[in-house]
Amino acid sequence: MxxxxxxxxxxxxxxxxxxxxxxxxxxxxxxxxxxxxxxxxxxxxxxxxxxxxxxxxxxxxxxxxxxxxxxxxxxxxTPMDFRRIPDFLDALDLLQRVTTRLAAVHRSNADLVAIRDAQKGYEKAIAASIKTGDSLGMIDKNYDFHLAIARAGRNVYFTDLYRRLLDEGRRMLHLHFEYEAMADELTVGKMAGPHSDIVDAIVARDADRAEEAAHQHAMQFRGRFMQFLNRNLTANVPLNIQSIAVEPTASESSEKARIGVPG
Structure with missing residues (x-):
């Protein structure tokens, strides 16, 4: 053989x-x-x-x-400093707008193929994540999608800075997906819709619309993630109500003594 x-x-x-x-x-x-x-x-x-x-x-x-x-x-x-999350989200919004706007201006036909392929991969990964509850595939494909757009913008400095932010945001995206998964109406269309708006604007070479779609996408993520924090920061704190001792007031002690209730 x-x-x-x-x-x-x-x-x-x-x-x-x-x-x-x-x-x-x-x-x-x-x-x-x-x-x-x-x-x-x-x-x-x-x-x-x-x-x-x-x-x-x-x-x-x-x-x-x-x-x-x-x-x-x-x-x-690497620790997650929740005090810095607003700064991170501001930076993500700005770089997402810049890279998406540049992609609408400078993209080639080959770039469009790469962006569309990345979008299809993201949609398939969302469907798998919804089915299995494991967000890792979706996180990776989201990363690929946004980097394909950044590369189409032809500015290596913005691309490198954006890559760093996307790397730092992977764990936040995992938490975001877990929060979204709590909703019964979670669908591929709902999760992938903002990406489709971005792709449509890049295809049309409409820089203003591309930047606005990228901004709205970032603001949606910001809002949902902050909702997650507000709802879940104390969700895993165990409480054993029976073990919490409450000292009686002076009047309660006096009343117990009057009717013969053990203190």
């Missing part, structure tokens, strides 16, 4: 790639909470690897903005 050519042989996954993929998914799903320490020795034992591929995976996660390597060489999952 003839040997398979190098082109048809599957690429073997390295230990570092496997660790990177698993930890990345756990961070984006919030299974590894912001601020969680990541110990190289513990991870090496978990994955049954030496520390070298673990360190390589952590460096790659650091480049993605998902972990922070501290001055003492320890590593933690």
């Amino acid at each position: 003839a040997k398979a050519s190098a082109e048809t042989q599957p690429v073997k996954e390295t230990g570092a790639v496997r660790v990177y993929g698993i930890l990345r998914d756990e961070i984006l799903r919030m299974q590894l909470a912001p601020g969680t320490p990541l110990d190289e020795i513990g991870l090496a034992e978990r994955f049954e690897l030496s520390r070298s591929p673990i360190r390589e995976a952590l460096l790659r996660l650091s480049a993605d903005g998902l972990v922070e390597i501290l001055p003492n060489r320890s590593t933690v999952v």
Whole structure:
């Protein structure tokens, strides 16, 4: 039997790639909470690897903005500073408007193909996310869609800045999807509609409409995410009402003593 050519042989996954993929998914799903320490020795034992591929995976996660390597060489999952979220959302709105406007002006036919393909991929990922409850595929395809638009704008500086914001916003998008999934009316059309408006404006080379559609998309995300925060910041705080001791007032104690109720 003839040997398979190098082109048809599957690429073997390295230990570092496997660790990177698993930890990345756990961070984006919030299974590894912001601020969680990541110990190289513990991870090496978990994955049954030496520390070298673990360190390589952590460096790659650091480049993605998902972990922070501290001055003492320890590593933690990048914290989410909720005080800075309004600043993040302002920056996301501005760069989304700029990159989308530039795409409407400078896009080529090849860019349109890439943008439309990314939009179709996003719609399929939404359908899968609604079915399974797992938002990771949708998050990745949303990232691909917006970067395809940014590249069409032909400004590498805006593209790089926008990429950084999209990386930082992946966990927020996961939380946003979980909040949206609470609603019974969640559909592919509802989730993908803002993207379709953006694509239509870029196709028409209407820069003003493209910028406005991008702005409205950013404002929708901002509003829904802030609603999520207001509703859910205390949702996971356990309360055991029976264990909460309430001291009686002086009049209540006096009344108990008068009718012979134990204090």
